[in-house]
Amino acid sequence: MRKRGKELLILALLLLPALVTVLPLFLLLTGSLMDVQEIRERLMPVFTGEGSFFFTAIPDYPTFLNYEKLLLETPQFFALFWNSMRMTGAVLAGQLLVAVPAAFGFAVYKGKGSRLLFSLYTVLMLIPFQVTMLSSYLVLTRLHLMNTQWAVILPAVFSAFPVFLCYGGFSAIPQAMLEAARIDGAGEAGLFLWIGLPLGRGGICSALILGFLECFNLIEQPMAFLDDKSLWPLSLYLPQISLNQAATAFCGSVIMLIPVLFVFGLFHDDLEQGIVYAGLKE
Structure with missing residues (x-):
């Protein structure tokens, strides 16, 4: 009892x-x-x-009239929704091309000072956006990218966080397996494609899921770098709604949750595995 x-x-x-x-x-x-x-x-x-x-x-x-009004009579909602999806998709594609190979290189190619270099690199995750906002603004202005969606996409592509998450999955690959593949004639690209990517799937998926959640809900970066409201993501549209449009805001928020819940439900097992890898000590 x-x-x-x-x-x-x-x-x-x-x-x-x-x-x-x-x-x-x-x-x-x-x-x-x-x-x-x-x-x-x-x-x-x-x-x-x-x-x-x-x-x-x-x-x-x-x-259900609120949903009818939002989905059938508010084209601005769809424009900003697709802005969010377009920017998020571009960021995730860029992170696959940049962060995943970088994490594989940090995990597999050990050398003098490599651990220190990786530690210094991951310290970048601790720096808030407010600290780097001015320097980012100056760089983006010099590159003539201000008030374009690339001003939001490019800094997110080179984020240190997905590298940190993918690193744990690649570090779990036995070095003996890599050496055996090299002896059998596999090149470094083959090691990455046929051994690294399948075995590091958990870390990669967790990085993509958390990256999707972060990018889909960005507020500060679009607010700082985008003046044209037609380029705004949906995350900036909802806070602009007044009391008279509160019903629209409720419906928009519910619809905005659907892609997030879909992605999480589809890959939650890989997310848990990737987080476990990220917490492992060598």
């Missing part, structure tokens, strides 16, 4: 943070099904500071 009570207590302690995490998503879905008048009545105290804010789990009059 005591053991059963202990298990129930542990379960309750685990469910509490889970509920705190899920509750905002549930309220987001609920808000997307409310009509405009009901949302205005419930959110007015947040904007005016007068009265008490309250929110219900179930709308008084559920409706």
